Amino acid sequence: MSTAPPAVALSAARLDEVAPRRRSRLGQRAQRRLRGTIAFGFGTIWLVIVLAPIYFMVLSSLRTEGSYVTANPWLPTGGLTGTEYSTVLHAGLGGYFINSVIVTAACVVITLVLSLAASFRIIRRTSRLSGAALRLLVFGLAVPIQALIVPLYIIIDKIGLYDSLSALVLTMSAAAIPVSVLIMLSFVRDIPRELIDAMSVDGAGEWRIFLSLIAPLSRPVLATVAIYNGLSVWNNFLLPLVLTQSNSSAVLPLGLFKFQGQYGIDVPAIMAAVLLSVIPLVVLYIAMRRQFVRGLSGVVMR
């Protein structure tokens, strides 16, 4: 604290020395305002690029097949209606929706339970198995899932799960495990050692420690991992494409794709289907934006 005032004074003196030579105070302020304006313009252009397609989609979904072709696509004129929403709901979107909810929920629960248990065992380092597990998981982190679709298709077919929701749950959970364990490890590692030891001395077994200490303390990282995995499972297209076939086991991303084949030029119906499929995520985003942002970036930021 004693050194701070001289330092500031020194810098202020230097500022007096440098600033006038460069430009007047007024010029500086004008320049800052100019920079602010340029930044505002740049940011606003990007905002338009982000929002315009979504606005187009919302508007188009409120038209009929006929009025979509004739009306100005950028203005809410020429008659808006919600009939296409009921069209797609009657055409099986509800079923795809329920499938997506089941698959996403099952994947998130399985991944959270398995990854947290694995992380706990890995930081306990009580046997060779935990070290081997970590090495195997780190190895798998780098393998792109796209490269595995052929063997996954073969395995799922051989164990009789082709065209079932279980096939999606199993493969997507397996794919989510490495990254989930690594995110959780960096969190579980920071749970104070003393707490675990104290419980251990009090005679608590490993299970007891896991359930009444590790699990409750890990709630924030569980939310992060749940959102990250939930989002990628909800939006996954490739694995459903390869592992399912019938309408009864199609999830939303695949169902939307099927709609496109089915409806072809009925663009309003397709736009309505896309918008209905995104509603849960929008609700989630509005309700818990902070956790959502953390979940999205949780993979790389610790």
Added chain:
Amino acid sequence: MTPTPTLTSPGVPLAKARPRPNQANRPVGRGSYRSADLVGLLPTLVLYGGLILVPIAIAIGLSFYNWNGVGALTFVGASNWSRFFSDSIALHSLEVTFLLAGVSWVVQTPLSMALGLFVSGRQRYRAVYSALYLLPLLLSTTGIALMWQALLDPNFGGIAWLGTHWHLSFLVQNWLGGNSTALWTIVALIAWQFVPFHTLLYQMGRRQIPQVLYEAAALDGVTPLKQFIYVTLPQMRYTIVVSSTLMIVGSLTYFDIIYILTNGGPGDTTRVLSLDMYQAAFQNTTFGYASVLAVVLGVIGIVVALGLVRLTGFGSMASQREGVA
């Protein structure tokens, strides 16, 4: 017992020099640890091993066989591999893949960085912008593809409408069907989808830079451009590496939008390696040859991802843990 704040001593490097439970005075027998490890790790390892590690082995093994999916396996040695190196379509798709990844990086990185720095500013309106910028991340790839397909339709799409009514004739194009436009359109759509995510990363990276550095620079009369070059860029190198690697690995293995919108066309102009592999497997039912393409795709992904491990120190963290196993 409840965890009290006094016990939670922050800043203590707990990972280091902690005694192994089975060396210290352990309250329970070794057997209970072993069973806990089995129960805690085995389900994970079975699921992950069976559906990630075994598939890796199958992909490599199958690349030496011919198989149509139903009949018998025929061992063909390295002939699938030699076919790959003389397969002009596959080699072209490899070129398209690298071109797509390279151009995507060049387009997305400066844009994401600029937007990330923009939204990390303190003005209230920028927080609102930042929340809206994330909206594309909520849409599924299929949703994004279908939305843009409608927008880019040369007859009834929103872009073509603007071109016709505002006399901007260059906007009236068969964006996804034209030989010269298809790949660049795909690049733009991928950027629309992923720039929001990378903006978020750069925003967080910028927030982690101590404000003192900028205050000191401003007091010394450093111009904003030089602040960016000498403070922001070096301080954000971790973010840049992470974002770039995710971006490049992601584009190298990109499949969804291309499959839905162009299916590799027109001609082979947007045919990427992952699409080539998908078609070899599920349209031509040449599973052996598809496995060659899969292994190539996997190796490319791993090599680039290893770059991340090397450059960010992620690897040193992992090896520390490996060492104590």
